[in-house]
Structure formats: C-alpha cells, structure tokens
Amino acid sequence: GRWTFQEFALPSFQALYAAKWTFTFTDAEGAPVKVPLLKRWLSSRARLEYATTTFNPRVCGTPECAPRDAFNWFTGFAIPREDAVENAEHAARFEWHIRHIWCCGDEIRSCYVLDWMAHTLQRPWEKPGTMIMLCGKPGVGKGVIITIFGYLVGRHYKHVQSMEDIIGRFNASVMRDSILLFADEVSWGGARGDAGRLKKVITEERHRTEEKG
Numbered sequence: 182g183r184w185t186f187q188e189f190a191l192p193s194f195q196a197l198y199a200a201k202w203t204f205t206f207t208d209a210e211g212a213p214v215k216v217p218l219l220k221r222w223l224s225s226r227a228r229l230e231y232a233t234t235t236f237n238p239r240v241c242g243t244p245e246c247a248p249r250d251a252f253n254w255f256t257g258f259a260i261p262r263e264d265a266v267e268n269a270e271h272a273a274r275f276e277w278h279i280r281h282i283w284c285c286g287d288e289i290r291s292c293y294v295l296d297w298m299a300h301t302l303q304r305p306w307e308k309p310g311t312m313i314m315l316c317g318k319p320g321v322g323k324g325v326i327i328t329i330f331g332y333l334v335g336r337h338y339k340h341v342q343s344m345e346d347i348i349g350r351f352n353a354s355v356m357r358d359s360i361l362l363f364a365d366e367v368s369w370g371g372a373r374g375d376a377g378r379l380k381k382v383i384t385e386e387r388h389r390t391e392e393k394g
Contacts, residue, residue, distance in 0.1 A: 188392070195219060236358050238305035254358035258302070259335030275329065282322045283315065298330060305337075305360050310384045327363045334361045342366060348378040351393035356382070 189197065201218040208214050222228060236254040237247035247253040280291040300309050315323040331338035337360040341347060344367050346355045355362070369375060382388050 198222075238360065255305075256336060258305075258333060258337070260333055275326065278322060278326055283326065301330075301361060302333065308384065308386065312383050324363070324365065327361075331361055331363065337361065339363070340365060344369060344375065344379075347382060348375060351391055353390040353392045356388065357390045 198219040199217070202215045203218045203221055205216050205221060206214050230250075231252040232250040233252070234254065235247050235251040237245075237251075238255045239246040241247070247255075276291075276295065279294050280286065280288075283294060284290040294313060297309055297311070297313060300307070317323055331340065337358055339346075339355050339359045339361070340363045341355055342365050343349075344364075346352060347362065347364065347367075
C-alpha cells in the first residue's frame with residue numbers, strides 16, 4: 182500500500198494526541214500506571230528525529246546515499262531484487278507486447294524501450310533524461326504494460342491525468358517521491374512556459390516541489 186504523511190505544528194499535534202494514553206510501568210502494588218502517549222513519545226530516547234528530508238534511492242552505505250539525519254522518501258520497490266522470481270513465459274509476453282504492439286515490430290525502438298525500463302529499476306537515482314510517448318487508438322494496449330511495470334515500482338509509481346499534477350504549484354504529493362510517472366491522456370495547451378517546466382522535470386537532477394496548505 183501507499184504510505185501517507187502529514188505535517189503538524191506542535192500545538193496541533195498535541196491536541197490530536199492529548200486524549201490518548203498508554204501503559205508504561207506498574208506501581209508498588211503491581212497495578213499498571215497510565216501515562217499520556219504524547220508525553221511518553223516526546224521523552225523517548227528511541228524517537229526518530231530528522232534534520233531534513235530527501236529522496237535518494239541509492240543503497241544505504243554506498244557513496245552519495247541519503248545522510249542519516251535526513252528522512253528518505255524512497256522506501257524501495259514493491260518487489261525487492263532478492264525476492265524476484267524469474268518467469269520466462271511472463272517475460273516473453275511482456276516483451277512481445279512492447280515489441281509488436283508498442284513498437285510495431287521495430288527492433289531498435291523495442292530495444293530502446295526495454296533498456297529504458299531496465300534503467301528505471303537498476304539505476305533509480307539517475308533519470309534517463311527522456312520520456313516515452315505512446316500514441317494509438319483506445320483499447321490497443323498502451324496502458325497495460327505501464328500498469329504492470331508500475332506494480333514492480335510500487336509506491337514510487339504515480340498515475341496522473343492532469344499536467345497540473347506534474348508542473349503545477351502544489352505538486353508535492355505526486356512529484357516528491359516519484360520514479361515512474363504515467364501521464365494518462367494528459368493534454369497540453371501549448372504554453373511555452375509549461376513546456377520548459379516539463380523538460381526540466383524530465384532532464385534535471387533536482388526539481389522543486391511544494392505542499393498545499
């Protein structure tokens with residue numbers, strides 16, 4: 182499932198958990214002692230604290246991985262590499278669809294698409310610098326491969342139907358932790374500024390996101 186996060190100012194956080202209690206120890210007679218849950222959490226040495234946030238898919242312990250004092254929005258793919266099971270039959274169907282439905286039998290184009298997908302899973306911290314555009318009649322199978330591929334990527338796959346979700350002002354819920362983005366039937370009004378912002382999202386290593394509220 183997809184995680185959700187919400188930021189609170191301390192007074193709002195205190196009001197939300199003021200009525201929640203927990204049992205932490207027993208008194209001299211062996212009876213459990215109830216204390217406020219918020220007080221216990223705030224005073225706990227095991228409480229996690231971060232100085233900033235980041236999105237860094239690099240493996241922990243490797244050069245340029247996320248620092249320890251940063252909350253990393255990357256939580257891994259839906260199916261870890263060590264749990265992946267090779268299925269030649271399913272892989273052949275997947276490849277056939279790309280080769281013959283997406284690319285109309287063109288070997289060069291189909292190899293490019295497969296390499297592009299492999300890059301997404303093998304080097305998720307590095308943008309390929311390009312996007313794949315699918316054009317065709319409804320029902321020919323443009324979205325089915327993306328849906329399957331998105332299942333592998335997991336919560337870092339986003340399906341959007343508006344350009345505002347990508348380049349709009351309040352785009353953090355979509356762009357903050359995306360690796361694979363499927364813009365389904367998204368239209369463009371022709372504004373040059375929008376085209377420039379979209380190109381930056383595709384090619385630049387960093388991009389700005391903003392929360393709503």
